[in-house]
Amino acid sequence: MPQVTHHDVEYYIEPLIFHVEGVLFRVPREYLIQESPVLLEMLALLQPATDNEGVGGEGVADAKPLTLPDTITALSFRALLQVLYSYNRPANSEAGLSKDDWITLLELSRNWAMTRMRKMAIEQLAPLFNDDPAHKWNLAKKYGIHDWVRPALERLIRxxxxxxxxxxxxxxxxxxxxxxxxxxxxxxxxxxxxxxxxxxxxxxxxxxxxxxxxxxxxxISVTLNSSIFTCPTPPKHSADQVLVPVTDGPKRNGEFYVEKVVFQVEDNLYKVSNQPFSQHSPFFRRCFESRGFVKFDHRDPLVIDADVTRTDFECLLRFFFPPKLSGEWEPSSTQWASILRLSEKWGMDEVKNLAAQKMENPNSGDVVMKLRMAQELGVQGWFASGMKELVTRQQSLSSDECQVLKSQHIxxxxxxxxxxxxxxxxxxxxxxxxxxxxxxxxxxxxxxxxxxxxxxxxxxxxxxxxxxx
Known part of the structure; x- marks a missing residue:
C-alpha cells in the first residue's frame, strides 16, 4: 500500500502574495499571523486555491494577490517585512530602518495589533526624539504612548x-x-x-x-518698540465700477454738485445726500462727476457691493448724518469698526484715520477686535498697540486671540x-x-x-x- 504524504502542521510554510502600490510581495504566511491576530483572522477567511493559477483563492499566485488598502505604501510594507525577517536573524539584529520607517511601523502595529512590533518601534524611536520633544509629544498622543507625554512636556517647559x-x-x-x-x-x-x-x-x-x-x-511695565510688531498687509479692496453713459455736455463737479442719491444695500434702499460720499471718497466722486450723470433714484439705485452689510452701511450713514434730536452721536467700538471697514474700502482716508484713532483708545474695544481690524485694514499703530497689550498684561494668551493672529505673531x-x-x-x-x-x-x-x-x-x-x- 503506497505511503500517503501530507503537510507538516508546523513546518510546511505557505507563501502569501500581497499587492501593495503596484508591487508584489511573496511572504511566508507564518511571519504575519504569528505577530498579528488581525491578519490571522483575515487570512483565516480566505479560500484555499485549487491550482497553481490561484483559481478559487487569493494570495497564492501573482495573478490573484491579496491587495492591501491604499493607506499602506510599498515602502511601509517593506519596512515591516524587514523587521519580521530580522526576528529570525542571530541576536535579533538591527533591521537598518530610518526614523520615518519606525514611525510607519508604529502605525501598522496599531492597525494590525502587533504588540511585539509596537514595543520594538517605541524602543527604537524613544532616543531619536530627545532633541525634538514636540514631535515626541505628537507621536505619544497619536499612538497612545503614555510614558512619553510627561518627559516631552517637561522638556518643552525647561x-x-x-x-x-x-x-x-x-x-x-x-x-x-x-x-x-x-x-x-x-x-x-x-x-x-x-x-x-x-x-x-x-x-x-x-x-x-x-x-x-x-x-x-x-x-509688566516694559517699553516695547512698536517697530518689532509688523502688521500684515491687508488684501487690496477694489470697489465695483459703476457704469454710467458718456454723453456730450458739461461735466458735473463730483464734490460740489449736491443731490439726493438712492443707495441699495442688500434689499434696502437709502436716500441721502451725496455730499459726504463725494467729499471723502474718490470712488464716489468719480461716480457723481461723470458726463451723462444718471440720477440714482429708487428706479435705478446705486447698488453697493454684496460684501457690504446693512449694519455697516447704516453705521456710516449715522456718522455722516447724526440724529439731530439725540445730540452728538458717539459710535460704540463695534460701530467704529463698521465705519473703519467701509472707509478703507472706499478710500475715505480722513474717516479711516479718525475711526482708527477712536479704536486705539483702550476703552473703545477689546484686543481681539483691535487686532482683527488692524490686520484687515493695515493699521500698524493699532496692531502694535494690541500686541503690546497681549505682552504686558497679566493674563496669558487665549485661544480666541490666537484665532485672529498669524503663527509668527502668536x-x-x-x-x-x-x-x-x-x-x-x-x-x-x-x-x-x-x-x-x-x-x-x-x-x-x-x-x-x-x-x-x-x-x-x-x-x-x-x-x-x-x-x-
Missing part, C-alpha cells in the same frame, strides 16, 4: 529656547498656550533679589541663583511674555550724610535676551503639568 514653528506645527493650540503660560510663570531669581546674598554695592549682581514659579506672571507674544519679569532688587549704597553703607530695595522689570534653561532641580512642575494630561 529648555532655554522659546516655543517656535516646530512646536506650533506639532502641538495642538490648547497645549501650546498652556505650555506658554507655564513657561512664562517660571522666573529666574537673581542674586541681587535675595537680601541675604546680594553682596554687591552696585546692586548689579544679576547672576541667576535659582528658578521659581508663580501662579501667573503678572502685568509665537512672538509667547516669546516676549516669558522673557519679561518683575523682581525686587536689593542693593547697598553709601550715604554722604550718614556713616557707613545702607541697603534698600526697588522694583525692577527685566527683559532677558532668552528665557533661559531651567535646571531639573528647580521649579516643581507637578501641579502645572497635571492640567496637560
Amino acid at each position: 529648555r532655554g529656547s522659546s516655543l517656535g514653528n516646530r512646536e506650533f506645527e506639532m502641538l495642538d493650540q490648547e497645549t501650546l498656550l498652556k505650555l506658554g503660560a507655564i513657561r512664562e510663570s517660571c522666573y529666574p531669581v537673581l542674586r541681587d533679589s535675595d537680601p541675604n546674598r546680594y553682596g554687591s554695592h552696585s546692586g548689579k549682581n544679576t547672576a541667576i541663583d535659582h528658578w521659581d514659579i508663580r501662579q501667573q506672571r503678572g502685568q 509665537l512672538q507674544v509667547l516669546n516676549l511674555r516669558e522673557r519679561a519679569h518683575h523682581r525686587t532688587q536689593h542693593y547697598h549704597y553709601d550715604s554722604p550724610t550718614a556713616f557707613g553703607s545702607h541697603s534698600s530695595t526697588r522694583s525692577v522689570t527685566h527683559m532677558l535676551p532668552e528665557r533661559g534653561e531651567i535646571p531639573d532641580g528647580d521649579c516643581d512642575l507637578t501641579a502645572k503639568l497635571a492640567d496637560l494630561f
Whole structure:
C-alpha cells in the first residue's frame, strides 16, 4: 500500500502574495499571523486555491494577490517585512530602518495589533526624539504612548529656547498656550533679589541663583518698540465700477454738485445726500462727476457691493448724518469698526484715520477686535498697540486671540511674555550724610535676551503639568 504524504502542521510554510502600490510581495504566511491576530483572522477567511493559477483563492499566485488598502505604501510594507525577517536573524539584529520607517511601523502595529512590533518601534524611536520633544509629544498622543507625554512636556517647559514653528506645527493650540503660560510663570531669581546674598554695592549682581514659579506672571511695565510688531498687509479692496453713459455736455463737479442719491444695500434702499460720499471718497466722486450723470433714484439705485452689510452701511450713514434730536452721536467700538471697514474700502482716508484713532483708545474695544481690524485694514499703530497689550498684561494668551493672529505673531507674544519679569532688587549704597553703607530695595522689570534653561532641580512642575494630561 503506497505511503500517503501530507503537510507538516508546523513546518510546511505557505507563501502569501500581497499587492501593495503596484508591487508584489511573496511572504511566508507564518511571519504575519504569528505577530498579528488581525491578519490571522483575515487570512483565516480566505479560500484555499485549487491550482497553481490561484483559481478559487487569493494570495497564492501573482495573478490573484491579496491587495492591501491604499493607506499602506510599498515602502511601509517593506519596512515591516524587514523587521519580521530580522526576528529570525542571530541576536535579533538591527533591521537598518530610518526614523520615518519606525514611525510607519508604529502605525501598522496599531492597525494590525502587533504588540511585539509596537514595543520594538517605541524602543527604537524613544532616543531619536530627545532633541525634538514636540514631535515626541505628537507621536505619544497619536499612538497612545503614555510614558512619553510627561518627559516631552517637561522638556518643552525647561529648555532655554522659546516655543517656535516646530512646536506650533506639532502641538495642538490648547497645549501650546498652556505650555506658554507655564513657561512664562517660571522666573529666574537673581542674586541681587535675595537680601541675604546680594553682596554687591552696585546692586548689579544679576547672576541667576535659582528658578521659581508663580501662579501667573503678572502685568509688566516694559517699553516695547512698536517697530518689532509688523502688521500684515491687508488684501487690496477694489470697489465695483459703476457704469454710467458718456454723453456730450458739461461735466458735473463730483464734490460740489449736491443731490439726493438712492443707495441699495442688500434689499434696502437709502436716500441721502451725496455730499459726504463725494467729499471723502474718490470712488464716489468719480461716480457723481461723470458726463451723462444718471440720477440714482429708487428706479435705478446705486447698488453697493454684496460684501457690504446693512449694519455697516447704516453705521456710516449715522456718522455722516447724526440724529439731530439725540445730540452728538458717539459710535460704540463695534460701530467704529463698521465705519473703519467701509472707509478703507472706499478710500475715505480722513474717516479711516479718525475711526482708527477712536479704536486705539483702550476703552473703545477689546484686543481681539483691535487686532482683527488692524490686520484687515493695515493699521500698524493699532496692531502694535494690541500686541503690546497681549505682552504686558497679566493674563496669558487665549485661544480666541490666537484665532485672529498669524503663527509668527502668536509665537512672538509667547516669546516676549516669558522673557519679561518683575523682581525686587536689593542693593547697598553709601550715604554722604550718614556713616557707613545702607541697603534698600526697588522694583525692577527685566527683559532677558532668552528665557533661559531651567535646571531639573528647580521649579516643581507637578501641579502645572497635571492640567496637560
